[in-house]
Amino acid sequence: MRSSAIGTVLSAAVLCVTPVMVRAQTTLAQKLGYPATAKLLIVHADDIGVSRSQNVASEKGFASGAVTSGSVMVPCPWFPDFAAYYREHPGLDVGIHITLTAEWDYYKWGGVSPAGEIPSLLDEYGHFYPTAEAAAQHAVPAEVEKEVRAQIQRAIALGIKPSHLDTHMGTILVTPQLAPIYLKLGKEFGLPLLLPREWLQTVPADQRDALAAQYVLLDGLYMIEAADSTKTWPLRYEEMIAQMGPGLNELIVHLALDDTEMQAVTVNHPDFGAAWRQRDLDFVTSPAFKQMLKAHDITLVSWGQIRDLMRRP
Amino acid sequence: MRSSAIGTVLSAAVLCVTPVMVRAQTTLAQKLGYPATAKLLIVHADDIGVSRSQNVASEKGFASGAVTSGSVMVPCPWFPDFAAYYREHPGLDVGIHITLTAEWDYYKWGGVSPAGEIPSLLDEYGHFYPTAEAAAQHAVPAEVEKEVRAQIQRAIALGIKPSHLDTHMGTILVTPQLAPIYLKLGKEFGLPLLLPREWLQTVPADQRDALAAQYVLLDGLYMIEAADSTKTWPLRYEEMIAQMGPGLNELIVHLALDDTEMQAVTVNHPDFGAAWRQRDLDFVTSPAFKQMLKAHDITLVSWGQIRDLMRRP
Numbered sequence: 001m002r003s004s005a006i007g008t009v010l011s012a013a014v015l016c017v018t019p020v021m022v023r024a025q026t027t028l029a030q031k032l033g034y035p036a037t038a039k040l041l042i043v044h045a046d047d048i049g050v051s052r053s054q055n056v057a058s059e060k061g062f063a064s065g066a067v068t069s070g071s072v073m074v075p076c077p078w079f080p081d082f083a084a085y086y087r088e089h090p091g092l093d094v095g096i097h098i099t100l101t102a103e104w105d106y107y108k109w110g111g112v113s114p115a116g117e118i119p120s121l122l123d124e125y126g127h128f129y130p131t132a133e134a135a136a137q138h139a140v141p142a143e144v145e146k147e148v149r150a151q152i153q154r155a156i157a158l159g160i161k162p163s164h165l166d167t168h169m170g171t172i173l174v175t176p177q178l179a180p181i182y183l184k185l186g187k188e189f190g191l192p193l194l195l196p197r198e199w200l201q202t203v204p205a206d207q208r209d210a211l212a213a214q215y216v217l218l219d220g221l222y223m224i225e226a227a228d229s230t231k232t233w234p235l236r237y238e239e240m241i242a243q244m245g246p247g248l249n250e251l252i253v254h255l256a257l258d259d260t261e262m263q264a265v266t267v268n269h270p271d272f273g274a275a276w277r278q279r280d281l282d283f284v285t286s287p288a289f290k291q292m293l294k295a296h297d298i299t300l301v302s303w304g305q306i307r308d309l310m311r312r313p
Numbered sequence: 314m315r316s317s318a319i320g321t322v323l324s325a326a327v328l329c330v331t332p333v334m335v336r337a338q339t340t341l342a343q344k345l346g347y348p349a350t351a352k353l354l355i356v357h358a359d360d361i362g363v364s365r366s367q368n369v370a371s372e373k374g375f376a377s378g379a380v381t382s383g384s385v386m387v388p389c390p391w392f393p394d395f396a397a398y399y400r401e402h403p404g405l406d407v408g409i410h411i412t413l414t415a416e417w418d419y420y421k422w423g424g425v426s427p428a429g430e431i432p433s434l435l436d437e438y439g440h441f442y443p444t445a446e447a448a449a450q451h452a453v454p455a456e457v458e459k460e461v462r463a464q465i466q467r468a469i470a471l472g473i474k475p476s477h478l479d480t481h482m483g484t485i486l487v488t489p490q491l492a493p494i495y496l497k498l499g500k501e502f503g504l505p506l507l508l509p510r511e512w513l514q515t516v517p518a519d520q521r522d523a524l525a526a527q528y529v530l531l532d533g534l535y536m537i538e539a540a541d542s543t544k545t546w547p548l549r550y551e552e553m554i555a556q557m558g559p560g561l562n563e564l565i566v567h568l569a570l571d572d573t574e575m576q577a578v579t580v581n582h583p584d585f586g587a588a589w590r591q592r593d594l595d596f597v598t599s600p601a602f603k604q605m606l607k608a609h610d611i612t613l614v615s616w617g618q619i620r621d622l623m624r625r626p
Contacts (some may be wrong), residue, residue, distance in 0.1 A: 115427035
């Protein structure tokens, strides 16, 4: 094809944009090759890299086939260990769990950037602040952008091909002055973002349509949030799965072993503690979880499928 | 007593120096209240803070009474966890394991100082170099001094009253351009140092007497150094104990559990690996170790006793 012909095709494509938009929208599910009203679900392992225990359990989650995506905390002590595992399992669907907080009592980390370059993100010991609120209160946006870009680049340098970006404790997404950095870095690296459709309600009304047109949004985001008894764990998950509707859903799980290390990481925190994470691991690797997904006609997908769709010419 | 009388006493003391030095020297053992030729032994747990596993096992070592001293790696991820334990057990004898290297394959740490202030100590990822040789090759002494002082101050800030200084992988002691920093910081903080008498042979001959007069030296330093079978572990330790002579001896042990975490910390390194450290723990907490010490007439002491002796007016 001559270059002038390519120009003609491109012009025709541009001219076609309006009529195509008027037609019934092709759903994300259809673009991914599924029926228009498919209930898509990403089963997502959070906090990979925080500890050896979290790595071992998350690897089990991936190996069981139940977990379709996960994300890594690049500044944490056990990130290089998981990166080594990833290099031996390059098909894993792994994104960057943007980390700007260090929430445990005695187990801490700071940034990937030199401390002198991100002073607003660090406490007197060079550790991140423990809560999203404290981080948001101190954070200078330019330093956040530098640190987050450094986390993504560090992961890439250690061999990871990120499938998406998401956010530890929500910090970069729920802080209005930081969210634009998250959106910008998604574009810069060509990566989809964890962005719940509900989040649109927090931005000015006149920006919502443009954002909805530019970003893939999650129609449903599910996670066990408060401590509950072991007995009701599968029941609570079944309630969530029953609620999932057509479109893109994500179920966040936190997988770790209830061992010496993880008990000490999460000391004083039964919520999201070691026993909690072991229950999550036991549940997602159980036949009951598979049966629930099947019974509710859930289609498992990964962030990588969405990234690849975004990058299609 | 009037001040002039104090002056007289001090003058008399100064005048007495020469005759006292000519008499048979009071041994360190006597100064500590033991017979002149007592075989003193510090049983020392190295590498505390490197992992949760190391902390748990070292705490067991202290609790068993077999370990008399230990030292902490302040830049490591699990140092704050051990510091919290120490604050609940303030009688523990704990020094600073000056750390300028990060030797494991996938489990890394950098300095306590902001990375921008100690660039000569860090690799491209902000981690210490893996060997004493690589650290020595890159290290700018002023940056070493800044980082080591920061490690000591961080430990003190987290509540530790250090009993001594020693050195991870020997870096600061075996590197001629760094050893003066070690000696200087011992004086500055009023702390005894791990200094084997043999080390004197590495300094110019005309400095040896002055150093021997100023510092408490170890007459014997013992450690299992090369991989050996489980069967011979107690035998090897018995050989060492049998060799110990009068004066100050130190036996360095590395205590950890042979668990998921420690196996991954020490992956690819059977020497000083997880199983090795579990064997050390099993040995030092065994009745056999106590019996050997008794059979060879060993007197257990701690670094804190030597520190307190140094600080006596």
